[in-house]
Amino acid sequence: MSSLKQMALWPRYLRLACAALLAVLLLALAWLAQLGELVARWQAAQAQTQALRDAHGQAQARANQLPRLRAHHSEVAATLASLEQQLPRQQEMAALLSAINQAGLARGLRFELFKPGVPAPQAHYVAMPIAVRVRGGYHAIGAFMADLAYLPRIVTVHDLAISSGKEGQPTLDAVLRAYRLPDAQEQQAMDNSKPAKGAARAAKASTPPPRPLVPFVPRDYSASDLPDPFGAAGSERPASAGVAAPDPRRVREPLESVALAGMAMVGSLRQHGRLDALLQANGRLYRIAAGQYLGPDHGLVTAISEQAIAYREVAQDAGGAWRERRGSLALQVAGAAVKEADK
Numbered sequence: 001m002s003s004l005k006q007m008a009l010w011p012r013y014l015r016l017a018c019a020a021l022l023a024v025l026l027l028a029l030a031w032l033a034q035l036g037e038l039v040a041r042w043q044a045a046q047a048q049t050q051a052l053r054d055a056h057g058q059a060q061a062r063a064n065q066l067p068r069l070r071a072h073h074s075e076v077a078a079t080l081a082s083l084e085q086q087l088p089r090q091q092e093m094a095a096l097l098s099a100i101n102q103a104g105l106a107r108g109l110r111f112e113l114f115k116p117g118v119p120a121p122q123a124h125y126v127a128m129p130i131a132v133r134v135r136g137g138y139h140a141i142g143a144f145m146a147d148l149a150y151l152p153r154i155v156t157v158h159d160l161a162i163s164s165g166k167e168g169q170p171t172l173d174a175v176l177r178a179y180r181l182p183d184a185q186e187q188q189a190m191d192n193s194k195p196a197k198g199a200a201r202a203a204k205a206s207t208p209p210p211r212p213l214v215p216f217v218p219r220d221y222s223a224s225d226l227p228d229p230f231g232a233a234g235s236e237r238p239a240s241a242g243v244a245a246p247d248p249r250r251v252r253e254p255l256e257s258v259a260l261a262g263m264a265m266v267g268s269l270r271q272h273g274r275l276d277a278l279l280q281a282n283g284r285l286y287r288i289a290a291g292q293y294l295g296p297d298h299g300l301v302t303a304i305s306e307q308a309i310a311y312r313e314v315a316q317d318a319g320g321a322w323r324e325r326r327g328s329l330a331l332q333v334a335g336a337a338v339k340e341a342d343k
Helices: 002-007 012-064 066-085 090-106 138-149 184-193 197-206
Strands: 110-116 126-135 155-164 170-180 263-271 274-281 284-288 299-304 308-316 322-330
Touching: 012 066, 090 110, 090 126, 090 138, 090 170, 138 155, 138 170, 263 322, 274 299
Parallel strands: none
Antiparallel strands: 110 126, 126 170, 155 170, 263 274, 274 284, 299 308, 308 322
């Protein structure tokens, strides 16, 4: 206490110096008390700075890829436009179904079932299932499947199953899917069923990026030289069993789906020294030249005169051997097919 009383007697400058020293000590203690909070704020600021730098780097990388992304977007848009051109409209579906049927008939197949189902609208198109059952040669079925890939419209094959059918010939059961553009009512229903913009944006953010588009290249059926797993292919018969079997890879002509009894020679036409026959079938008029095919049994036109069409057929007998037979269609006599005895 005496020392404190004596401090009051100190000179003025000494008392001010002590007060200043005490204030500095108090400030130092207060700063030390807040030092931990300041360090935490500094570390958080450093982390935020690093995150901003990383985000800037990623944005810069995306900006550098912008020309490539624009080019890819243009390529995808062109591919999508090309694919949409392969989708027919509803009024063009009848022609597509006819093309599928003709592709099977051209390979010598017989349709036991061809039943279009209920169209199923998808996101940007409408899929029409078609239940089919065809019967014919194993390699002819394979060639028919390959021919579907060459159609100008998109047709896919699903639920394919092959079994041994009647007369030992394979039977194919499958579901074909033909695709078309939606009509106005279907498009309106699709638009009404779309989610709200916020939900669509969230769904898009959670959806993984699409895979790159790979161009589809159709391929020919190249397994016709392999043995028929059903063991009933006439092309595997030895030559000694009869004449040579017809080529299963040959593209069948339109008149090969018409029976000879439904044809009639109604005239002939000579042009540039060549004589062609005028043949009426299915209410239509066809111009036939030597070397063309007609009838379901690989009937090859061998000669044409003003009075008749001569042809040569190749068909299997009861024993499975290929036999040749000849016949003719006389002028204006529908279905007058006079066949010679088998060789």
